[in-house]
Amino acid sequence: MQTNSKSRRIPLVLFLLALLGSVLTLMAKEYWETKEFSQWNEQEAMAMLTNSPWSKTGSTPGNYGGVATPQVLQPGSINNAGASLGKTQGLGGSDAASLYIRWYSSQKVRQAMCRMGQLRGNLSEKSASEFLQQPMPDYVISISSPAMEPFDQASYEAIKLKTFLLSKKDKAKKIELKSYSPPKERTDGLAVFSFPRTINDSPTVEISDDEIIFVTQVGPTKFQANFKLARMMADGKLDL
Numbered sequence: 001m002q003t004n005s006k007s008r009r010i011p012l013v014l015f016l017l018a019l020l021g022s023v024l025t026l027m028a029k030e031y032w033e034t035k036e037f038s039q040w041n042e043q044e045a046m047a048m049l050t051n052s053p054w055s056k057t058g059s060t061p062g063n064y065g066g067v068a069t070p071q072v073l074q075p076g077s078i079n080n081a082g083a084s085l086g087k088t089q090g091l092g093g094s095d096a097a098s099l100y101i102r103w104y105s106s107q108k109v110r111q112a113m114c115r116m117g118q119l120r121g122n123l124s125e126k127s128a129s130e131f132l133q134q135p136m137p138d139y140v141i142s143i144s145s146p147a148m149e150p151f152d153q154a155s156y157e158a159i160k161l162k163t164f165l166l167s168k169k170d171k172a173k174k175i176e177l178k179s180y181s182p183p184k185e186r187t188d189g190l191a192v193f194s195f196p197r198t199i200n201d202s203p204t205v206e207i208s209d210d211e212i213i214f215v216t217q218v219g220p221t222k223f224q225a226n227f228k229l230a231r232m233m234a235d236g237k238l239d240l
Helices: 002-028 042-050 107-119 125-133 149-153 156-162
Strands: 055-061 096-103 138-144 164-167 174-176 179-181 191-196 211-218 221-228
Touching (some): 042 096
Antiparallel strands (some): 138 191, 164 211
């Protein structure tokens, strides 16, 4: 009788372990993997745009013409490059504003933008659908902040040699800037940087790169953001 009781308990234990494994797997998945974007709440959509594998946030210290302006930014930390606030051109004061660097051509980012518009009642379903169906022939990185004056003053010619994508794995890989659109030329107020998806029919970014590092310099201000490719997946493919 005791042996039979033990034998009956073993399948039950295995079932419970399998159930626990399934629960843990579901718990480990992010909301963008388990929910359609049309079901995201405002907090989830905002998180995709501010703190996700596709979006990096940093602080912009100092004051420039009454508005906060960036100095040297690497999201998650401020790198003063040896310069104090008092000695850095265009800075003075202690006001700070957030600055966001996003992989704008990502479908997840664009879905989050649409969802925010829908939740706030200023984007119709038709407009959202048209926006999401727009082709993205290039990789596009965007920067937004309350302090966009330096980006309005920048030109493609001025920043093209200081703006690129780098591979963490392949130190020789450097993807050069293809085009730049300052905020004043756009209705959304973003600074937009475009890079080619292919060169000579070969992809410029691959999962084997591990991380892609976006670098730009606008005036005296340098910006850098690291994107971990293994986390930027949707339906088993890179979502860039």
